[in-house]
Amino acid sequence: MSLDLTLHASGPANAESLSPAMAEAHRQLEICNACRYCEGFCSVFPAMMRQKVFTSGDLNHMANLCHNCRGCYYSCQYTPPHEFALNIPAALAEVRQESWESFIRPRALGRAFQERGFAIALLVMIATGALLWFAMNATANPASQFYQQMAHNLMVAIFAPAFILPLLVIAFGVSDYWRKTGGTWPCMADLKDAFGSVARMRNLAGGHGEGCNFEKKDRYSNARRYAHQAVLYGFLLCFLATSSGTLMHYALGWAAPYGLFSPPKMFGISGGILLVLGSIEMIRLKLKADPALGAQRVWRGEFAFIALLGLTAATGLALYAATGTSLVRPLLALHLGAVLTLFLMMPFTKMVHGFFRLSALIIEAQKRRAKAGN
Known part of the structure; x- marks a missing residue:
């Protein structure tokens, strides 16, 4: 042709x-x-x-x-x-x-992370980890439980703003993107189509369903699709662990620590394992892929984000495994520093792509529906 x-x-x-x-x-x-x-x-x-x-x-x-x-x-x-x-x-x-x-502000911070992501993530994690270490209860036994090292209310006071404020930054950016690309108020069918696409990673399956060509060039593979699903569902399970623990603490009066078969522990452990495995696989695939077929200037920033995501999950699992030992306090500082860094840098790392891509899929469902109605 x-x-x-x-x-x-x-x-x-x-x-x-x-x-x-x-x-x-x-x-x-x-x-x-x-x-x-x-x-x-x-x-x-x-x-x-x-x-x-x-x-x-x-x-x-x-x-x-x-x-x-x-x-x-x-x-x-x-x-x-x-x-x-x-x-x-x-x-x-x-x-x-x-x-x-362009949509997420301040713009300079996003560009800086993509160019020097490892250095920025490491510095922020060390700084936040050190601050959290000093905020811990120095009189507590180093091997004692999670909330004996740091009061629950203090942890909420630190992490709630660190999670909510970056989400507001993302919300303003996505709102500007929504208007720029012609999005309208979605109906239930639009949301169902978009969320269904995300759940199945439909666009990573290829038009034939055999997968994409990310790491095998002219051969098809579902490896990247499965790695993305592991990260997505691992993150959602970790979010459910935190949410269920919050509900149990405030609504049911059931204070931590929680047993192995409680919702926070079951969701958290399974989610952490999926996040670690998915992050490792995504790094492996990215090392095999041709960098000339992506945005080469942000290659390091993308690696830094995946590494930070995997480190956050890995330190959480290590913290649970170290329960009752003197490693609890240093691992807690390291884990909370990684979590806080992930939250604070969320608008400026590739994590923001999930919000924009979901918006794009919803808008595309709207445009297809509008065309079908004409």
């Missing part, structure tokens, strides 16, 4: 000014829209085919729909050394990263 197109990079036909990353994505998507060979691969291509000219809002929307599975790249006849030089995964990854940095 051949395609007779004039190669250009002048941007969209309208007068809207685009950043260099958006202009390059626009050029490539125009060529894709003429070819349409990859139309069944993921949610990006149906979204692309609804129109011929793309605004910055359209480009942001498609970039956040992209899961970087790379199937389109390995199936494309216009990748380098062809003169069109298509690299849709990298082009959309650059726009996607640019969108997070």
Whole structure:
């Protein structure tokens, strides 16, 4: 199959000014829209085919729909050394990263983490861990239980703002993104479609259901899909552990420590194991993948985020295993420092992609429903 197109990079036909990353994505998507060979691969291509000219809002929307599975790249006849030089995964990854940095403020902090993520995460974790160490009860037995080291109310006073305030920063950013990309008030069908896609990682299964091409190039694999599911469900289980412990403490008057077969422990241990395994697998796959098919400038920041996520879970499991030993106090400081760092840096790490991608999937469900109604 051949395609007779004039190669250009002048941007969209309208007068809207685009950043260099958006202009390059626009050029490539125009060529894709003429070819349409990859139309069944993921949610990006149906979204692309609804129109011929793309605004910055359209480009942001498609970039956040992209899961970087790379199937389109390995199936494309216009990748380098062809003169069109298509690299849709990298082009959309650059726009996607640019969108997070533009909608989440302060923008400079997001860029800094992506460029020096390991150093920033380590410094914040050491600083917060040291502060928490000093906040612990120095008179308590180093081997005593969790809340004997630090009072429950003090822990809530520290961690509640550290969790809520970053969520507010993300909420304002997602709200701006929602307006920019044409989102409206969702109905139950839109939410069901989007959450179902996330639960099954549908866009990492490929149009054929055999997986994506992230780490095996022209061969299909479900490894990345399963690693993402392990991290997602592990995180949700850890969140359930914290939520159930809060409910038991305040609503039922059941104070910690909790037994092995209590909801906080069962959810926390299973979630921690899934998070550790999923993080290790994601790092392994990322080391095997071609960095040229992603946003190369944020490669280190992505590794730093995955490592921080895995470390948070691993220190939590180690803390539980060390119950009754003198390691409780140092492990508690290390674990709480990792958790606090994860919370504080949440808007500026790749963790924010979950909020934007879910929003993109909801908006895409709305757009499909609107088109079907016309």
